[in-house]
Amino acid sequence: MAVDPAPRDLHFSDRPRMETEVPGPRSRELLGRQADLEANTVAYPRALPVAMDAARGATIRDVDGNVYLDFFGGIGVANVGHSNPYVLEGARDQLETLAHTVDFPSEPRLAFLEALDRIAPGTLPGNSRIAFGGPTGTNAVEASIKLAKYNTGRNGLLSFERGYHGGTAGALSLSGWSSYKSDYEPMLPDVVHVPYPRPAGQRSETDETLEDVLSEVRSVLRGEDPPAGVWVEPVQGSGGVVVPPGGFLAGLAEITDEYGALLVVDEIQTGMGRTGEWFACDHSGVTPDAVTVGKAVGGIGLPLSATVYREELDTWGPSAHAGTFRGHLPAMVAGTRAIEYIEAHDLLDRAAELGRYLRDRLRECGRRCPFVSDVRGRGLLVGAEFRDRDGAPYSSFVEEVQARCLDRGVIVWTAGIEGHVLRLLPPLVMTDEQARVGMDVVADVVDDLAAEVTDGADVPPRGG
Ligand SMILES: Cc1ncc(COP(=O)(O)O)c(C=O)c1O
Incomplete structure (x- = not known):
């Protein structure tokens, strides 16, 4: 077609x-x-x-x-353009055929799972599992927190100052914006925020270097009560469009690997082609343990989010992460068609x-x-x-x-x-x-x- x-x-x-x-x-x-x-x-x-x-x-x-x-793109949602007819046609047909299936299998659901697995970063294609819960990005982040805790048996989390991961309790705890959180403290306990590194030309005298940041991460991870995972945006979007120095994600991958924590890359804003690769972490060649996707993944602004992770981590059981809207079929068709549209053009x-x-x-x-x-x-x-x-x-x-x-x-x-x-x-x-x-x-x-x-x-x- x-x-x-x-x-x-x-x-x-x-x-x-x-x-x-x-x-x-x-x-x-x-x-x-x-x-x-x-x-x-x-x-x-x-x-x-x-x-x-x-x-x-x-x-x-x-x-x-x-x-x-x-130049706003629905805050990074409309990657293939508003009301893209190719995507819209598929979503509309699906809406008229079957919209809500919780998580029963169907051809459109499987086509979307296959497409998302195919474009997943690094070595994830063919080796991934994909979890759905609720329709917004923050829900994918919540799933990743539970995934990391379940697989490591640990409680703490590590993320970065000025990062944004969503508005629900777990994702907000990870976010490094105190103004969003201060009225609702305490949030999740044991969340450590470390500075997000900036490239040499953009650092002020007080900003930490990449080496400083990585050694701070390492010291938290080798501490007595190490966190379950490290959550990071590959480019900090809402925090100011900050591109970290080369070697940052690779450094994090090495440290998380060494200390048995998950590396969770939040691609909700950067994914689905926005940065010139399917996912921003593709630029670094790093395969994260888990990736969160949202925003543009529903094609033309249909609400959909997902957590894509290494299949070895799929140790949890039925409804370990649940939700009535765990994968909306019209949004999934739109997502598949958006991937096809991005490839074709x-x-x-x-x-x-x-x-x-x-x-x-x-x-x-x-x-x-x-x-x-x-x-x-x-x-x-x-x-x-x-x-x-x-x-x-x-x-x-x-x-x-x-x-x-x-x-x-x-x-x-x-x-x-x-x-x-x-x-x-x-x-x-x-x-x-x-x-x-x-x-x-x-x-x-x-x-x-x-x-x-x-x-x-x-x-x-x-x-x-
Ligand atoms: C990197 C990142 N993570 C998570 C979220 C939360 O996604 P949502 O607003 O769809 O819940 C956002 C939203 O801007 C985001 O930019």
């Missing part, structure tokens, strides 16, 4: 089309109705105040008819190529703007860090860049605990023209704002 349409034919348009100011009148109305009904936990529309109507490929249309270029290479272009454009911008302190990333997980004249994180600048880009029809996102990193994670199907037009807008906005504040002025308040 033809894996159509081609990436260039997936979108509403190649450039933004703005019909109203942002937010337009219909968006304002929907935002108001939402605020009257939904919890105060709603977060994304605070930064991007629009109500969405439809999305295609790397474009989103709001309820006022404005069309935006999407060489989207791994495309992610690498487009990512280089976005970083080049941001670096060019940084040659003019004194506040761009670093540009980094891997494939289509791209970050530009902003610091003010005193070297402090410049989140007000990044927030204003995001707001002005939105006004001009380009949706970008942020990262970092301080919110001072501009994060771009567009669909892998974005066209050259969309990337060029979008980056022209980002560059213009950064140039204009930098010119307004270089004379010492503060970033102007919104509307000011």
